Amino acid sequence: MILIAVCSAKGGSARTTTCVRLAQALNAARIPTGIVDLSPYPSVQFMLAPGDAIPVIGGRAATTPIAARSIVRPYEERCSCLLIDTSRLDDPAILPWLPLMNHFLVTMKIDKNSVRAMPSIWDSFDTWKAINPELKFLGFLPTCVEPSQQAVVRGLRNRMEEHFLPVAIPRNDVERLGPELVTRGAEWDTLAAHLRQRASLKQILPEPARNTEKGLVTRMWKLAASVLGPKVSVVTEAAR
Amino acid sequence: MTPDIQIVVVCSHRGGAWKSSVSAGLALELARGGIAVVIVDPAKAGGLSTFDSPDFRGLSTDHGKGRSHDRYPLSVVHLPEVLSSERPGPKLRSLAMELGAAVVIVDLPTAASAELASLLRDTHVAIATVPVDAVSFRALPPFLELLKEQRTMPGRSFAVRAAIVGAEEQSPRMKELGRVIGEHLQPILLRACLPVDEEYGALIASGSFPPVQDPGTPMALALEQLEGEVRSILSLHAPVPA
Numbered sequence: 242m243i244l245i246a247v248c249s250a251k252g253g254s255a256r257t258t259t260c261v262r263l264a265q266a267l268n269a270a271r272i273p274t275g276i277v278d279l280s281p282y283p284s285v286q287f288m289l290a291p292g293d294a295i296p297v298i299g300g301r302a303a304t305t306p307i308a309a310r311s312i313v314r315p316y317e318e319r320c321s322c323l324l325i326d327t328s329r330l331d332d333p334a335i336l337p338w339l340p341l342m343n344h345f346l347v348t349m350k351i352d353k354n355s356v357r358a359m360p361s362i363w364d365s366f367d368t369w370k371a372i373n374p375e376l377k378f379l380g381f382l383p384t385c386v387e388p389s390q391q392a393v394v395r396g397l398r399n400r401m402e403e404h405f406l407p408v409a410i411p412r413n414d415v416e417r418l419g420p421e422l423v424t425r426g427a428e429w430d431t432l433a434a435h436l437r438q439r440a441s442l443k444q445i446l447p448e449p450a451r452n453t454e455k456g457l458v459t460r461m462w463k464l465a466a467s468v469l470g471p472k473v474s475v476v477t478e479a480a481r
Numbered sequence: 482m483t484p485d486i487q488i489v490v491v492c493s494h495r496g497g498a499w500k501s502s503v504s505a506g507l508a509l510e511l512a513r514g515g516i517a518v519v520i521v522d523p524a525k526a527g528g529l530s531t532f533d534s535p536d537f538r539g540l541s542t543d544h545g546k547g548r549s550h551d552r553y554p555l556s557v558v559h560l561p562e563v564l565s566s567e568r569p570g571p572k573l574r575s576l577a578m579e580l581g582a583a584v585v586i587v588d589l590p591t592a593a594s595a596e597l598a599s600l601l602r603d604t605h606v607a608i609a610t611v612p613v614d615a616v617s618f619r620a621l622p623p624f625l626e627l628l629k630e631q632r633t634m635p636g637r638s639f640a641v642r643a644a645i646v647g648a649e650e651q652s653p654r655m656k657e658l659g660r661v662i663g664e665h666l667q668p669i670l671l672r673a674c675l676p677v678d679e680e681y682g683a684l685i686a687s688g689s690f691p692p693v694q695d696p697g698t699p700m701a702l703a704l705e706q707l708e709g710e711v712r713s714i715l716s717l718h719a720p721v722p723a
Contacts, residue, residue, distance in 0.1 A: 251524075252591055253497010257616075281593040282494035284620040301593075329590045331525035331561065361525055 242317050243440050244277075245379070246325040246338070246345035250361050254348040255384035255410065260326040261288045262425055264295045266433035267322055271444040274322040277313065279334050285326055300325065301334050309337040321443040330365040339372045344440050346379040346406065351390045351397075379439060382432070383409040408432045486577045487605045487715050488570065490639075492589040492597060494624035495617050498610045499646045499675060503707070504588035506675075506700075507608075508555055510708035511584060516717055517554035519582040521573060524590040525561045556580050563587075564596050570603025584717070594627050601631045604639040606714050610675075611666065613647040613659040621665075640714055644707065646675045673707035676700060 247263075249256045260276050267274040275296035278285045285297050296316060303309035313323060325342065327335055347362055349355045359381075369376055383394050386409045394409045408428040436442060491504045501522075508518045558576065563569045573585045587600060601607060607628060611617060628641050643666045645659060663670055676699040711717075 249496075251497075252495070252500070256496065281591065282620050282624050284495070284616050287616045287619040328593070329524065331564075332593065334593065365525070 242320055243322045243344070243442055244325060244342045245322065245440060246327050246342050247348060248327045248330060248345055249348045250330060250359065251350070251355055254350050254355065256348050257284055257288060257326050259348050259382065259384065260324045261285060262429045263432060264324055265293060265425055266429040267442065268295060269430065270433050270437060272322055272437060272442045273320045273445060274324060275316050275320045277323050277325040279325060279327050279332070279338070281328055296320065300338060303337040306337050306340045309341055313341070321445050330361060339369055342373060342376055344377045344379045346382055348382045348384045350385045351383050351393050379436065380404055380406040382406045385412050386410060387412050406432060407435055485583060486574045486585065487583065488573055488585045488587065488603055489711065490587045490589050490600055490604045490607045491610065492607060493591060493610045494620055495612055496591050498612045500610050501588050503608065503610050503644060503675065504586050506704040507707055507711060508586050509553070510704050511712070512553035512555035514708065516584055517582040518584045518586060519556045519558060519577055519580050520586045520588060521563060522557060522559045522588050523561055523564045556582065567599060568602060569600055584715070597627065598631055601637060601639055606640045606642060606711065609641065609643045610646050611643050611662060613645060613655055613662060615658065618658065618662050641669050642671045642714070643669050644671045644673060644675060671707060671710050673703045673710060675703045
């Protein structure tokens, strides 16, 4: 099981939205994914759609890495990935989870304040690396991007391509109207596909059932044949 | 408790709930009215202390020592260590005394209950900013419960007020949600409701906070009203000019 922390230097950077949408996209890509909620005031469960089979795990109770491991152990069979919805960077609640994390990504809004806060990410990363030398930075994920900011995103990406994830999440995808009014944008699926490669995430859900439409047609022809007689049976055979 | 130094904590249960914007706007309004204010920014990443605007540029330092504004009695201090302190109140008051401030505004990051609780021991007013969205509304009760619980603990006498952010948006659904949230918060609701319009959002996105507050704009009016309400709760009086 791979643990990916979703962090940000500033509030309102669509961290929880990223966890939820990315988990939905990973599950759709047959990578069963759960969410560990480290927020002091949990809100992940309020963003899930009714049909989402995404386990949400409260993580703030863990005070040691052993406790953190015992919290996620029951999910090792069910999930090949857990996304950790962190709180602020210096939140002590992150510490027990650090030895368990494999990767982290950083959501950031495209504004001067967020760009200025970037050094604090590196400061925290240095501290985290001291605790977990295997921890890998996946990249910055621009979020809440207005159409007029696409050029800024391109500029940042040109300068620091290796530090940026290959998608930018538009403002429309993180509308603050509740989960029932928001459909998942294509960017999340692109991001899921990218992370599947980068973080070596395993697909373990079964292939979805195929040819269901053809099966339905065949069943309908059989039903018609049983009701209308042999002429229809001939047509049914021909249809096959 | 030193009576002449008052501590205001701006907090929220959600990220991006305009805590820094409300802290900065309120501080600027108080300072324009002649009340000396220090804003303490305990976020490690420095939320408010990274604002770039004519009013805030260069005010913050990373060494816990604020510098006064050239026009208003206002300082911004980046002080991450205050959150790890068991009782931040005395530290905040001595900082205010050092800077000659009468009011300390703490722009509290979406913090754990323990940190909020330790701050509330010496707080006079806690302002909860509540954005108008469905997730915020659903996640609100535990946060209000925490504030209520802290308020009833012995030795605490802070007032709790809630400021709604974004109810002025035009979508009928949002307006309805804003009305429902407002009703829910009624006993502690501030009349000042901070508008979030596209123009203002664009100004913040460009790092120009606080934007030019032309008299009569919805934001200027909301901040004026907020300042009036907070001033009244704190019974603050601007010094009489010499």
